[in-house]
Amino acid sequence: MQAASADGHFFLRGVAFPRFHLADFRYRTAVQTIGEQLDSAPSLTQLTIPDLWQQEAVAALRDGCDVVVQAPTGSGKTLIFELWSNLGKSREQAIYTVPTRALANDKLAEWRARGWNVGIATGDLSENLDAPIIVATLETQKSRLIRGEGPKLLVVDELGYLPFEANAAHLFFQLVSRRYGRGSMLVTSNRAVSEWGGVFGDAVVATAILDRLLHHSHVITIRGDSYRLRAKRRAGLVNQASANSEPHTE
DSSP states (O other), rough: OOOTTTEEEEEEEEEEEEEEOOGGGGTTTOOOOOOHHHHHHHGGGGGOOOOHHHHHHHHHTTTTOOEEEEEEEETSSSHHHHTTTEEEEEESEEEEESSSOOOOOOHHHHHTTTTTOEEEEEEEEEEEETTEEEEEEEHHHHHHHHHHOOOOOEEEEEEEEEOOOOOHHHHHHHHHHHHHTSSSSEEESOOOOHHHHHTOOOOHHHHHHOOOOHHTTTEEEESOOOOOHHHHHTTTTTTOOOOOEEEEEE
16 A cells, blocks of 8 residues: 655555656666667678788888788778778878879868868868878879978879879889888789889889889788679679689788
């Protein structure tokens, strides 16, 4: 039998219980079930787990080594830099060079959309040059790099996307020589090292560049489809085909 008291308690079989009102719970935080927490959390499909070769590349760069990655477009080469930079929160400056202004603008927009502090230096645009990450065309950086003024990490992305003119090839050799011992380099390309003679238009210059660049480099070769093509295969958008995507490191 229940009985109410003057102080707002009620009694059940001689035991006093406080009387609560709906208003008492107005500002209380509801306890979510595990399912509700998972529903409100970022999608697990958005998480990116780096492959072993990407982790090895990041470790080598942080140890002060150069890294050369030969892999098809879309294989995840850019993720190496993003991991090295602690997803845009690098404490030291890095210059990320790309072959064209359009690619620089695209990369700038992509990283700024993530909230990164990024600057840009191309032939027609120059802003926020004190940022920890600068996206640039290689042409705009050659002079300072050849003078030995360089960042902690220099990225040359998609080497071979466009062929080098003869003078540019010689300047690139000077750049690589000046970078030696001054900071790490990450060079990515979808062209095999054996094809660099065609990239630079001069087999002798290419050999000299490789001799200097590969002296203390970590070389990674990825063969097979890009992750974009593999995703399309899984979705049945393209015909299935066997692919060898095992990495080779040296």
